[in-house]
Amino acid sequence: MVWKLKRPILVGGIGLSFSLWMLQSWHHQLMQLTEYSLLSLLAVGGGLWLIKQNRSKLTEEQLDEMTIARATVENTIAASASAINKLVEIAGDCQEALDKATLLQEKIPYLQNELDRESIKLTVTGGKSVGKTTLIQVLQQQNLESVKFEETSPLFIQGNCDTATIDDAVKSDFVLFLTNGDLTETEYQSWEQLKAENQRLMLVYNKQDQCLPDERASVLLSLKQRIGRNIVATAASPQPIKVRKHLDDNSVQEWMEQPAPDIEDLTEQLNKILADRQQLVWATTMRKAQLLKTETKSLLNGVRKLQANPVIEQYQWISAAAAFANPVPALDILATVAINAQW
Ligand SMILES: Nc1nc2c(ncn2[C@@H]2O[C@H](COP(=O)(O)OP(=O)(O)OP(=O)(O)O)[C@@H](O)[C@H]2O)c(=O)[nH]1
Ligand SMILES: [Mg+2]
Incomplete structure (x- = not known):
């Protein structure tokens, strides 16, 4: 049975008004529903993000x-x-x-x-004047077996990380990354870049003698919080200290003394790594x-x-020619015109 719609405008109008009324009355509930679903989406997303973070830390x-x-x-x-x-x-x-x-x-x-290969290439890198050359000189006296030391040029040029130096560093077996305190943003980025290249490396907080003991501890703590393990503190060439001696005749004698380099923690770690x-x-x-x-x-x-280019070009010509010759779009236009004309 074919049901024929009488008075379509009236029925359509009533239908439209009814739908608008329904929408209006459900609007509040709908909004609440959207809020809840947004909140739950946020919660699920946050949860997934946390799980991913934990996993990437682990890897x-x-x-x-x-x-x-x-x-x-x-x-x-x-x-x-x-x-x-x-x-x-x-x-x-x-x-x-x-x-x-x-x-x-x-x-x-x-x-x-x-x-x-038997010999090990150990590269010392870091910013300008952090003590790279001095540390190498001190380490060379430690008789580390078959270790060749190399110093990179300073890692940063006018505050920007020098990628050529990073490329240089990743060719070595182990990298000592020197810093003189808390990591600057550029230092941190270079550290991350080396890690991303799967380079084995250790952070060396050199010139620790320039800080008081509790300051040193807080720098070390902050470095550990930032990059995890793999950190040692050194003083490759500590500042000379003033020594004062009271003599029997009540006079005081003063002189400057050069303390020995403080690199025991580093050599201990290096020996473990080189084992x-x-x-x-x-x-x-x-x-x-x-x-x-x-x-x-x-x-x-x-x-x-290079080899695919001529083939792609050939097919481009073929499709262009086909589009030009194809009568279908023309038929489409004809049909539109015909339908419009009927009205
Ligand atoms: N107080 C203190 N000074 C240090 C220490 N290590 C190095 N220095 C001094 O820091 C200055 C720079 O040392 P270098 O070994 O030349 O530093 P570098 O990183 O090789 O410098 P560039 O190659 O020019 O980037 C020198 O005056 C060193 O004596 C340290 O542990 N404590
Ligand atoms: Mg140097």
Whole structure:
């Protein structure tokens, strides 16, 4: 049975008024409902965010202590090698890509040899005049076995972090990051950058002799709160102190004395870290292999893009021609005109 609507304007009008009235009377409840759902959404979102934060903290700590198996590094080197082979394969007659691939290929045997390296490269970095050179001189007298020290140029140029210095630092096995007090924002960002590169490192609060003992404790506490563990305090070259001696004839003799460097905590920590030097070497090799893989992949993408361009252009022409020749849009316009004309 076909139900035929009589007086459509009247029925439509009544329907519309009824709906508006319903909306009006439910408006309050609806608003409350929206408020509650917004609040619950906020609560759920906040909860999820907290869980995520806790998890990322955990993974950061785990990464710090993560032991690397030799096989994992070997697999990463092998993956880089096969990516380079793929690059050679698809490069075809693109000489530039082939030359780059040859250069990358030469790094593979170097990385394989790196796995058995005995000596450790220890880099000392930090801002200007924090005591990098002095600390290296003092550490060199500690007879740390097969450790080569290197100093980076100051980490900051006019208050900005120098990325070239960071790149330099991540090539070493271990980094000592020097600071003379609470971390500045730029220092913190550089520290985070090194951590993001999975660089093994330690924060050294040098020149602690410039502060009174309770000030030192509060600086150390604040550093620990900011970056967690991995902090030692040193005084590579403490300020000379005035010594006063009362003699028998009631006269007073005064002179300046140079205290010995205060680096025991640092050498103790370093000895612990260097005890597992294989781990340090493997971690560095892993970083270098990953870097090689990333470099190869971006070259591969570049070559693929170059090769795909002519095909994309060809299809662009085809679709442009098809759009031009297709009568459907024209039919569409015709239909609209016809319908309008009927009215
Ligand atoms: N009071 C005090 N002074 C220190 C300490 N360590 C280094 N110094 C002094 O800090 C100044 C800078 O030391 P450097 O070792 O040259 O510092 P740097 O970081 O190598 O400096 P740049 O390479 O120029 O960035 C020197 O006068 C050192 O004697 C320390 O533990 N306590
Ligand atoms: Mg220096």
